[in-house]
Amino acid sequence: MSFQISWFYWALLSALFAALTAIFAKIGLQGVDSDFATLIRTVIILLVLIGIVYARQKWSNPFLLSPKTLGFLTLSGLATGASWLCYFRALKIGDASKVAPVDKLSVILVALMAVVFLGERPTPREWSGILLVGAGVILLALKR
Template structure:
């Protein structure tokens, strides 16, 4: 059981599962509210959940132990996440969840490209075929 919880595949699947619930819950939740304000509420909830998780599991660490480089990239990541959430909620407000979510998941394609260009990661031919199929699938799902 311990090795199951150390599997990146399990956590990636759970991420996808909760992302799917996010789309459905958000689409229902933003019916009568501004999408930016909805993102604000969501962010407060996330902060509360994470603070509780850190406290309960004893994973809190002193902010002074984090390097400047780590802070820089976490701040950049946070800015990108915020921009992503704002755009995602705005898209959900005006579009169908079943069409918005696949376009949002084009991030998978962009991550593959960016990881290759900026992180030096290598993907096999079959990996690139999968990336291409994700891109094609997202486009087909988004069509009316």
């Protein structure tokens, strides 16, 4: 029996785990450099993913992938690493309840980049939701 759920539920689970990431990281960053904390987190992620790929017998030779696929996965990995370093530095000095929503400006950036680079065309309803995320970030950023 295959475990199939829609993309929306996977995205909700991603949001849940991202929220837990912020809370656990903020607590875990006490008394440790943010870059070193990012390294620890990355090693743990690597070990967990190795276990998952091994257990599900999903390993294949990465050198058999096309150069384009390898290139873009490399760029994605570099962007992820940069994002994590910046996120942990922000969490180290800022409130998790403010850092995490600002980090979600990525919602707007992804939408814009998806239009430009992937040819996606969000509907007016979808743009409204995307812009509401941006409005929320602006409200958080305003000085009191």
